Amino acid sequence: MTRLQKLILSRLALGILTLFVVSALMFVGIELLPGDLAQQILGQSATPDTLRAFRAELGLDQPPHTRYLDWLSGVVQGDFGQSLASGRKVSDLLGTRLANTMFLAAYAAVIAVPVAVTLGLLAALWRNSIFDRAANIGALSAISMPEFFVAYLLIMLFSIKFGWFPTLARLDTATGLGDALYVTFLPALTLIMVVIAHMMRMTRAAIINVLASPYIEMARLKGVPRWRVVLKHALPNALAPIINVIALNLAYLIVGVVVVEVVFSYPGLGQLLVDAVASRDFPVVQAVGLFFAGTYILLNVAADILSILSNPRLRHGR
């Protein structure tokens, strides 16, 4: 087995272990919440007998560790159980929401990542120029505003003033791709504005850092034009930090967008999670939480591996 394979396997194993820890922590967190589901569903007037019967039906009378292990053995077999609140299968509940979340994240990422990296490269190429300063000021202003504010600002401009885009981003299965892209344009734009600054500034900083290396001076003294120095000589050596910041922002696009979803009443996972927490719907919370944690871990492992692949020193170890 090569060093690289070993590394990937060990990272994945560590990731799975982290998932277990996360699921246990979430379980404990839900246990600590005041009130219980039976009381909430049946209301204040429920008799102790009906409460007991309801709990027994849902398995809530079992001790916590038994419930956790039951749930865990189901998950390992691919069964996430049923929603306590609605009685529907958790996997069905998640299905469309997950697709919606991934759609919005992909939409934003496909635009934000290339634009951010390009802007960062140009800012590094023309360091301290008007362009560099304008890009920095724009990026900093975008990142300094809270995302709901950006969202409302965009709605005010593009929906209310100009009437170009809808204020709500409702999707259903019948919506075609073109329409979906159209109705989700404003939430996607909001997300793009939030993530672009971080990635752009990291790209710029990483490139500028590498530009101080002796091999960059060497390249220039070979008569290599400046843009080519940045692209061919600096970028390959600056990939690791850029990849890492992209992975972090992709993770944010998937797991951190609940506020934007609420503003545009977009049917994504974030809303589902908020609703489930409010109703103590343990299986749903666990499933969504597990998915979020898995996303983070997977993206970070991917970033690690790509960083290693981008470095010939690690790729062809001596």
Place this chain on the structure above:
Amino acid sequence: MGNLLTIRDLSLEAGPRTDPKRILDRFDLDLDRGEVLGLVGESGAGKSSAGLAAMGFTRDGVRIAGGRIEFDGTDLARASQSALRRLHGRRIAYVAQSAAASFNPAHRLIDQFAEGPVLHGTADTATAHEDARALYRQMQLPNPDEIGFRYPHEVSGGQLQRAMTAMAMACRPDLIIFDEPTTALDVTTQIEVLGAMRDITERYGTAAIYITHDLAVVSQMADRITVMRHGREIETAPTPRILESPQEDYTRSLWAVRSIRKPDATGAAEPILTLEATSAHYRSFRALDGIDFTLARGRTTAVVGESGSGKSTLAKVIAGLMAPSEGRVLWNGAPLAGDHGKRTRAQLRDIQMIYQMADTALNPRHTVRETLDRPVSLFTNLKGKARRARVRELMELIELDPDEFLDRRIPELSGGQKQRIGIARALAAEPKFIICDEITSALDQIVAEGILKLLIRLQQELGLTYMFITHDLATVEAIADEVMVMKNGKIVESGPRARIFEAPQEPYTKRLLASVPQMDAGWLDRARRDAAEAKSAEAPA
């Protein structure tokens, strides 16, 4: 009027425009086609800036304040960036000091070779690759057909430096700037690289500017030599004249270290530190292999060898920074723990270390006073007034004025002053034994001379024992009582200085000694011949 390069009245400035610092001051230079000019001087003399200026290039923050740089009829001081870019790599090429840092780690050697010719349109990729192999062969690189397909980290320093010279040759330039190309190499490697560089410039009739601080090296390469100091030319003359009858005192002072001779040690040698069959490993790599030796009290033992010979590992084991995997270390007859955390306070006090890079070994945020006060309070019971007096006394020991220097921060000091503070910090513990790890390697000759004289004086006054790790044999000859030659983690040969230098027994020691550049112009040819013979003599061993 066949001049290839004419520099007249060139001044370079750095820093704020209102209060600029002169880097070059009305500098003149003439270079004929096919001629090799040596630029010699200490660091900060402006020789690298002069070399880069010969390409019309200045580093960030440096600007041309006046003068002309005429290369084949074009004034590079006034040429446009795109005009310069067309010259760079094609007609003027550059070979940098550290090939390891100057090759892009992300690309294979041959791709970096081909980039210039393809960009300048002198060859297509296939032709450039073919030419690379031919030049690699001429530079005597091993596996010339295959080596170009490696990444820089997979190739040794000496080979990289040759690959870089081959890369500079890619467009067959009229002029190559060699900027300290062998400074980072071991002496034995240096010979091969120098020889290959000289062969290839002669073969293609390429003119060159050879920048170095080592007069002996440049005298092998250059037809004429210019000695520089503080951005000015001190003197210029054909190589034999500079060697035989230098006109200026400064030129003569460039061999300062070679003139120190420590008086021979007398009296019986009493052992202070003993290593018994000591080995050390980095994972499975055996960095030290069964070392047996004894250090004598009050003497200086020089440990010499190439990089990777185990010298620094030896220092780490003695200092307790690395535990030996086998054998043991005895201090005054008592075993020393492998881990410094398990040693007694007295043992920690007794053994101190001075590092090569004073820049990184001293905390840049501290003042000199803070740097010295800490070890004094840590290792002695002195309080208040007595402690302050002790700090001043340390400053006097290292010949720096306490009133002037105590409140300065480390970055405000020169390289030599920093190294003196490093010595004072070691002395603060009132040690018996100091490990000096390449402490003069980063310093200029004259500064290094001052440090070595100081160490000799301190030894006589305080009865210190030194272990002096170095790859510079001139330093060894200057201060060592005993010499120990290391290779591949083993001791090849050891003995009194005079015996090692005058009658070396082992072929490796002989080769190492023969590799030290000598001032006479025929040395390189002799040394290359001898090295080839010595290598074949070593082979069966």
